[in-house]
Amino acid sequence: MHLIKLELNNYRRFEEALIEFPDGVVGIIGNNGAGKSSLVEAIAWVLYGNDVARSSKEEIKRLGASPSEVCRVILDFEMNGDNYRVVRELKGVSNTADAALFVNGRPQARGVTATSKLIDKTLGMDWKSFLVSFFARQRELNALTEYQPAKRIEVLSRLLGIERIESAIKKLRQDKRDCQTKLETTRGFVADVVQLQQQLQLKQKEQEELKKQISQKELQLKLAKTEFARLASEFELLRSKKENHNRLQKELEIKQSQLKDIEVQMASLQKDKEEVLRLIPSQEELKPYLDRHSQLLTQLVEQEKLKQKTSTRKSVEEQIKAHQDFLKQDQQRLQALQSDLILRPGLEKDLAELNQRFIHWEQELDASQKQYNLYSAQEKSFSDQVRKLQKQLRHIEELGPESVCDQCLRPLGKDFEQIKSHFQQELDQLNSQAKTAARQRDQHFQNIQNAKLEGDKLQKQKELSQSKLNQLEQAAEEKDNLERRVLQSVQNLENFQKAYQELGTQPYQPEVHQKLQEELKQAEAKKQQYLQVSERIKTLPQLEKKLQELEQRRNTLAEEQNRFTNSLEQLKFDPAEFQQLESELEQQRQKLHQSELSLKDLRFTEMTLA
Template structure:
């Protein structure tokens, strides 16, 4: 695979960049955090999508992009001299992913899933394989030397893709365990065949015995049913006779009860007749006493008329006194209200009419001042945070000196220490000046805000006072109008009541005579009511006489009916003992029938259960016959899986045995070139420990200096990339080295760059990503990533901006 060009729009901190990628040693430099790694991430993202991103999809699009702008990356590349172009973009507010891939001018795939599958087939690599083949990081070089032997072997197996074969072997072993469990279960089930045959034979014999008992059970049921019918017929006849006997007995009891009621009614009527005779005598006596009633009523009416005139005059006097008192109170309230209204108007005149508008304007000015103060303070706090951070960084640099570690590559700063410290001091001084200027502005705004707040408080007080006074004025004026109307109404009422009092004459009332006449009239009216009540009751006297005669006739009729019913009851000749005997016989016959039917039901259920059990055993027999055939299939499958597992394990061992010498051979050539022939051979032992040939024998890399150790690991890492690209059929490819110069001196750096340049027949393109500035003149092509004051980064190729 060969890269041709990379076009970036709004990807992370890079707003726009178009990068030609020639077959040269390309250096990518810039300060930590500028976005160097974003260039590499863009290449992986355009090919493999969001799985290549360091964060979620929401953070891929540049935060500096406009609302209508998309995030878009286009990569032109070749595979086996065939040109391809792939474009991936995030579109719209929801950042929907779109991707398309062209082979020459023809579209090969459109869509996320289709393109991902196409890229995997085209390159012969998934995303992890792509990273292992084309990207080498400092952390991976450290891992190759620092890991324990077993973990180093696993790490290399993962990089070389052997772990996928291991996962296949593990999956095959799991399938084999499940197959063996299934076979064991089926063999256990088939061991029950002998017991099942014996059960089927037993159930067949039992069904034959049940069939023989069927006839005798059915005969017993029929005989019991006939006996029950015979006794039931006799019981029905006796029941009919008993029903007639019961009915006649009830009729006799009813007639006897009616006779008793008639006798009681006759006695009650006689008592009522005697009582009415006494009432007739009382009514005659009261009639003589009531002759004086009309005269007493006329005298009492005269006294009531005189009392009414007296009450009317008293009422007028009371109303007149109340009206005069209310008029006096209202007049006083009017005078008080006039004084209060005058005071309120004076208070209103002392406050400006536009005080509310003044308050509103002052409120707006105060809000503007608060907003400005908050913004200025937020900016000042941000500057203080940055200053604290820089102060800590300077302190760390001063404390540890050249051994201070870069927060990106975790390597000592070394010779870069003075430049970096000077840059940090300059930034810190600039921040302190800005902090002092912001503190002065804050103090000035705080003082102005205090004056505005006092002005606002005074205007707010005046506004509330004027509002309350205006409310009081309106209320007082309304109350004055109400009181004036009330005064007019009361004056009119006093005049009318005075006139009515003058027109009402005074009357003398005899209270003693009025009381005596009232008591006399009450006694006479009570006597009149008693007489009317007696006369009403005497109206019933003829009715009582007639009803007494009719009751005597009914008594004679009831006695005759009772005699006739007794004669019919004697003629029935009903015997209760005979009826009880038949009932006992019926119960016994029914018990015999229930017993016979119970035996029949039990026999039927026994047949059903036995037949159901027989059917289940036959079904189990068929299932076992089927399982016997399936068991043979599972045993054959297990045999094949076991053979396949052995073959895969042998193939894994063969693969490891073949790869280790190839990696050692590739690493030896690279290490010899990069050390100028000082070290000509390296090997990987059985534990994948890296060993270097020196002075006639192999030594572990821990014997050599840190720079030589890193160089050896770099050669091994490049050998892995070469091996993977060869296995994928990519004869000409590229490689990206991320921060691999951390511990190398200038001579080693020069040697590494020169050695990498000699690998163009294998890697036409080599991209070196680093924050080390002194490789600027040692690479064939230079790409710089520089942060801007606006927050995003610009990309410069050979001193020319490409954004």
């Protein structure tokens, strides 16, 4: 067994792998967990299936493969000049196993069981022997040594072929014993030569007699064959006549059946024709109802118009009353608005005066604000000067009369008091000016507050006047809309009154309308009955045409029936004659067969004697 190629799909950790084995020793090198053991195990698994796997079949399929993907291993190897291919698969969600074996490209086994049996037979070992001989899993190299001696001898004998040699030796010994037994038995049956010669003479006489019997039997057989051929020829002629008879009889039955169907159809059509003819008087009786139906429809249309006019007249009356009410309300509202709009010029004049006063107020407020800002600035300036002089005065007092002037660098001396007096006068003057500016500032601040109050009052008066004026403007707009609506209402009212006059005063009578409806319902039923009768009468020409066609068809079938009947009479086929000839032919066949058997027996006896 020489490995050629190994192909893996979704087996263990291999999604796809293809390995070609070169000649010589092959080594597989890789890190732990790279899949070396899985590759070697795949060879055992493809040959023997799940029995040699290290785990259950659920763990053989690659982790991450979808249920629709197939776990497959294909092994190609050569043995004794033949090329083998083994395919083993796990399919579907339940990992259903399947296998196949091909030899020289031709399928030899399909299915797990058949493939495994053929593998066992081809390799001469089952999976257990394979595991302890050619294939050893990790940590299982001592499996063969753990067998009992008798089991170990049995396995090694099967692997080395010794078992077949021992089986052949046993068979040869048995054949030798059988030959010796036959020889001893034959020796017991060997007779005297003289006795054998006498028996030979008797057998020769029997053989001569058998030859005569064989000649007679051959002559009888020849005559029997001739007679059988004659009867067979006559039977074939009669059988052909029977087939023609059966064919004609079948055609005759078909024509008879067709003729019967046509007669049934003609009877049905004739019945329909008679019924249609009976309907003609009814059609004449129902015809006046058509005119009555048209008159009733016309009257009902008039009643429907009257009903519609009455309903419309009532609706128009309601519309006229509603428009009159609306017109009255609009006119009253229009008078009220006209009274309110008389005040509009006075309000516009007041609002103009308020706007002028508001502008004057804003100017006065602005002037007061400017004066206030001016006096505030003056008061602040005087205060700053006071603080500055006070600071200088305190500085001079701290220095004393013996100090030196900052400006001229002369001692103050006797001018010290005069300088202090001068500073004090300036301080008093500045304080007086600051107080005056503060009074003026406060006065203008009060003026500003008073002006703001006056402004708020003016603003409220202005807003009130503007609000009243806006209301009057809305009233003016409403007045214009009302005037247009009043004109439209007057026009609509005139139109409704004109339409009311055009509708007339003819009254609508519901009882007359209902009576006409009932009469129309009866007339409608009569009309439908008339239309049905008319439609049925229209079919009369078609019925007559169909009857003529069926009559012609019936005559044609009758002629064909007579022709087939005449053909059957001319054929003159006798079923009794056919059965008698068939019986004679069968008897002759039995006789011929018996002669052939007798001749074979005689010839066998002759051959036995020879």
